[in-house]
Amino acid sequence: MFDLDLRSRDPIYQQLVDKFKELIISNILKQDEQLPSVRVLAQQLTINPNTIQKAYRELESQGYIYSVKGKGSFVDATAQVENRAALKEIEGELMKLMKEAMFLGLDKSDLKKLVDQAKEESGGGIAND
Known part of the structure; x- marks a missing residue:
């Protein structure tokens, strides 16, 4: 799902943000679809959960995802609307x-x-x- 370049000058969290944006924009991740949990994604990618959390916070601040306490993060419907x-x-x-x-x-x-x-x-x- 994700190709992270550990030698890239871009931070890992930024690579995640860019990849998620690409998946959302190309409609691979649909409106209200749940994203993998921070813990699960960190284990799959073998990176620090704080890195995943930082990427999710950035995506949320940009309006691509929203979080529901105790449920997880989801693709925001407004991501499809003009910003x-x-x-x-x-x-x-x-x-x-x-x-x-x-x-x-x-x-x-x-x-x-x-x-x-x-x-x-x-x-x-x-x-x-």
Whole structure:
């Protein structure tokens, strides 16, 4: 389920956060689906439970999951809803990257192909786009 790179410059908790986001965004983890418990995931990945807990706290603060005391952590329904602040930030980053790509010779049709490929790989995105 998780490929952690212990040699990566990214902290392990950040790798977990990124992987969970990817699973949620690509709809592999569905709304209200329960995540593995901290203890079970720590045993499976042979890493410190505090690392898992830190990743779960980060995901919760970003709105991807929610916790129910005594029950565990679940994929948040609002993770499927637009997060306007995060989207604005991503739009800014995308704009900067697209300008750089066009400067380096990528044309509009190549960019469109990349957008289509990203949409296909992410499961289609929002229904009304």
